[in-house]
Amino acid sequence: MTTESLIPVVVNGAAGKMGREVIKAVSQAQDMMLIGAVDHSLEYHGQDVGEVAGCGALEVPIVNDLQSVLVLATQNKIQGVMVDFTHPDGVYENVRSAIAYGIRPVVGTTGLSEDQIEELGKFAEKASTGCLIIPNFSVGMVLLQQAAAQAAQHFEHVEIIELHHNQKADAPSGTALKTAQMLSELGKMYNPPSVKETETIQGARGGLVNNNTRIHSVRLPGLIAHQEVIFGAKGELYTLRHDTSDRSCYMKGVLLAIRKIIQLQSLIYGLEKIL
Incomplete structure (x- = not known):
């Protein structure tokens, strides 16, 4: 060449x-x-x-x-x-x-x-x-997001937890926002309330985005980039997780x-x- x-x-x-x-x-x-x-x-x-x-x-x-x-x-x-x-x-x-x-x-x-x-x-x-x-260049993360979009057709409750190193300047991560966006494209409203919630510390329940999905951001040394999407229903949890160990x-x-x-x-x- x-x-x-x-x-x-x-x-x-x-x-x-x-x-x-x-x-x-x-x-x-x-x-x-x-x-x-x-x-x-x-x-x-x-x-x-x-x-x-x-x-x-x-x-x-x-x-x-x-x-x-x-x-x-x-x-x-x-x-x-x-x-x-x-x-x-x-x-x-x-x-x-x-x-x-x-x-x-x-x-x-x-x-x-x-x-x-x-x-x-x-x-x-x-x-x-x-x-x-591209919020995330990992093929594994793309597969997680696609699995989450499929699972969301069968669950009404979902929350996203993203964990990154403490030098990351923005929160929530672009990957978490992209995941929430993909869930919202199904046109569903998630997490119907079962009780009136009160936050005694502001932000304790995470950030609320797209179709009532919550995102929680963790920043700590020792982390690189990690994400969980947790679906809940009566009697069961379905958890998808992607971990990065090397950039x-x-x-x-x-x-x-x-x-x-x-x-x-x-x-x-x-x-x-x-x-």
Whole structure:
């Protein structure tokens, strides 16, 4: 495969935990070429991103100017891809910038509001540029969500518990919100009340979303990413759980998204839409 036929990839948030895994995966993919690494952590600026990621020198320095790297990504025969694992505060502008430059964003950063996703969708469609927003790149999580949607046809009561490391900035997780959204698409109202509840501590019953589903968020060191969907009925519980023990489990989904987005001309939300 010639250099001109490789997919050019920019990684935004390259020095973060997920960013480093993406660097490793992209550098080892035979059909991709890492052309840029961006991170706002000053301690890494100028360092070889491969050395920071622990996969050996790649001759790609970490910089803090996304715009300049996006410009570089436009100078290739194949339209470039930006993989974003940054912070909820900046991801909306990152994605808009990428689309404006004709670079296709694959977004793993969660925290975008429904209104922001809708606006980005209109912007991507107008620009005929693919955009993938993926709350969770794990195939196992997709299978859990599909099983939850099937189980919800037979249960009236359900609650979601999501557990993440204590450096995660947003709560609830995008994955939990996506799961709740999938349950709401059945058109059912969950958790009919059997008693008038009173919270003596605000939030004790979790956050209430979509069709009366509750989400509980846990943040602790020692966790990575975990989710339970618990269905209840008289005399039984049905529990679905997904646990992450290593961030490398997401890379199959990330690489799939990079390959698929080249064929897209609009925004797609959720890994299950491209599997």
